[in-house]
Amino acid sequence: MILKQVIEMFDLLDRPDVSGEVVAAFLRGRGAEDVAVEKVESEKGSTDFIKVLIKGKKGKSSGGNIPTLGIIGRLGGLGARPEMLGFVSDGDGALTVLAVALKLVDMQRNGDFLDGDVIVTTHICPNAPTRVHKPVPFMDSPVDMGTMNRLEVLPEMDAILSIDTTKGNEVINTRGFAISPTVKEGYILKCSDSLLDIMMRTTGKLPHVFPVSQQDITPYGNGIYHINSILQPSTSTSAPVVGVAITTEVPVAGCATGATHPNDVEMAGRFAIEVAKDFHKGICEFFDSKEFDRLVKMYGDNKRFQTMGE
Numbered sequence: 001m002i003l004k005q006v007i008e009m010f011d012l013l014d015r016p017d018v019s020g021e022v023v024a025a026f027l028r029g030r031g032a033e034d035v036a037v038e039k040v041e042s043e044k045g046s047t048d049f050i051k052v053l054i055k056g057k058k059g060k061s062s063g064g065n066i067p068t069l070g071i072i073g074r075l076g077g078l079g080a081r082p083e084m085l086g087f088v089s090d091g092d093g094a095l096t097v098l099a100v101a102l103k104l105v106d107m108q109r110n111g112d113f114l115d116g117d118v119i120v121t122t123h124i125c126p127n128a129p130t131r132v133h134k135p136v137p138f139m140d141s142p143v144d145m146g147t148m149n150r151l152e153v154l155p156e157m158d159a160i161l162s163i164d165t166t167k168g169n170e171v172i173n174t175r176g177f178a179i180s181p182t183v184k185e186g187y188i189l190k191c192s193d194s195l196l197d198i199m200m201r202t203t204g205k206l207p208h209v210f211p212v213s214q215q216d217i218t219p220y221g222n223g224i225y226h227i228n229s230i231l232q233p234s235t236s237t238s239a240p241v242v243g244v245a246i247t248t249e250v251p252v253a254g255c256a257t258g259a260t261h262p263n264d265v266e267m268a269g270r271f272a273i274e275v276a277k278d279f280h281k282g283i284c285e286f287f288d289s290k291e292f293d294r295l296v297k298m299y300g301d302n303k304r305f306q307t308m309g310e
Helices: 003-013 020-029 089-109 145-152 193-203 232-236 262-281 289-299
Strands: 035-042 045-054 069-074 118-124 159-165 176-179 241-247
Touching: 003 020, 003 089, 003 262, 020 035, 020 045, 020 089, 020 118, 035 145, 045 089, 045 145, 069 089, 069 145, 069 232, 069 262, 089 118, 089 159, 089 241, 089 262, 118 145, 145 232, 159 232, 159 262, 176 193, 176 262, 193 262, 241 262
Parallel strands: 069 118, 069 159, 159 241
Antiparallel strands: 035 045, 045 118, 176 241
């Protein structure tokens, strides 16, 4: 259970003066040894990108060969100040992954080490802008998607969970979280049986899978509708990417406050940790590599969908 870490991290993030350095100092105080922060500015404002490496016993960072799991928190911002006061719904992705990082650090301090490395990335922005989106407004971001992918989607990541609030739609109608089919190099593949099994184990319920369109896995900025940014990491990596969407039964604006449900965040975070355990042990597969190779051989590659097109 990581509810304690969720509450601790929420209290830290729900501040107008929170920054990447504030979060990094908190994690280091709990025992994190490898935390990096980079501030990026634009005409829309600034945000702090944060990367936390939690080293495994046989992880690549220590000379081992166990694959690395990337856990990315996607969001526009933690807050929409001064228009809205407090933590916004859009911040749940960052809250989830930072609570996961805190839990993994606490586990290591208590003597439990994962086999492989986990890299957690997200960004900290307490005063992001908003933008028009149907059916409810979205949070915007001080930086563009290319910058986010460059600083959050790292070449060391062998598989990626992208966690994002996904409440501003009318196609996912359940409270809790849902996962996407696996996306790899422009292909939308079948949903991972391993991930569905872990989802049932951690929630005690039947799994929920959210619909993914071809539009959703193309890069932002091409003038095409996207459900949100949850699958944007797939546009800049060859690693398999699965979206973990924190969801509601009804559409909720990304800039809405008072809309964070701690139990939903906790379940999504606990799911991510269990995925890391099984992925490192080789019993969780994001996709069938032989079938993927056959797809490419028969139909060619789909990497053009990772680009801006013609």
